[in-house]
Amino acid sequence: MILTIIFTENDELNEELEKNIADSRVAFYTKYLLEEKDADIVILSVQNNKFEFEKFLYELRKRNIRVILLLENEKVKEVEIALRLGIYDFIFGSFEINDITKLIKEKSKFSDVARLYKKIYKIKEDAD
Numbered sequence: 001m002i003l004t005i006i007f008t009e010n011d012e013l014n015e016e017l018e019k020n021i022a023d024s025r026v027a028f029y030t031k032y033l034l035e036e037k038d039a040d041i042v043i044l045s046v047q048n049n050k051f052e053f054e055k056f057l058y059e060l061r062k063r064n065i066r067v068i069l070l071l072e073n074e075k076v077k078e079v080e081i082a083l084r085l086g087i088y089d090f091i092f093g094s095f096e097i098n099d100i101t102k103l104i105k106e107k108s109k110f111s112d113v114a115r116l117y118k119k120i121y122k123i124k125e126d127a128d
Contacts, residue, residue, distance in 0.1 A: 003038045004104065008045040008070060017043060020097050021104065034059055041104060045070040046078055054081045061085045068103055070095070080120050088113045 004024040006017045014026045027033050030051045033042060042065055046053060060067055068089040069082055079090065088108040091099055110117075117123070 002040045002104075003036075004041040004043060005033055005036060005039045006043045007033060007047075008043065009047050009050075010045070016097050017100065020101055030056060039063075039065050041066045041068060043068045043070065043100060046072075046076070053078060054085075057081060057085050057087065061087070066107065068100065070100075074116055079116060083113065083117055083120065090116075 001023050004021050005027050006014050006021070006024055007027045007030075008014055008017075018024050018026050027036075033039065034056075042060055044067055046069075057067060066089065067082070067087045068091065069078065069087060070091050071078060073092050074090070082090070088110060089103055090108070090113070091103065
């Protein structure tokens with residue numbers, strides 16, 4: 001069993017995700033997420049003033065919890081923080097519930113986000 005914790009600011013989205021993801025729960029407080037011992041995956045949206053984003057992600061990743069980030073777009077500062085912490089599962093902008101359930105089944109690889117990494121960290125291709 002893979003336990004998925006849903007932590008977004010959107011009650012309607014939380015409800016839909018909980019209905020469509022087996023073995024899932026909705027969390028309302030960061031403390032719950034940090035104390036939950038059985039969590040495997042956290043579906044997370046940026047929630048202004050609810051938590052210190054980088055520290056919170058670090059604490060989740062330190063426990064090897066997989067994080068799926070729901071972000072407005074790929075230009076937000078949270079992408080850089082997530083990549084630095086080894087988070088590769090992103091959903092940008094509008095999405096369907098099915099997009100998230102597919103991502104749960106097949107997690108992103110570094111090659112899926114290499115373009116973002118290259119852009120953010122200004123990595124130039126070697127000329128052979």
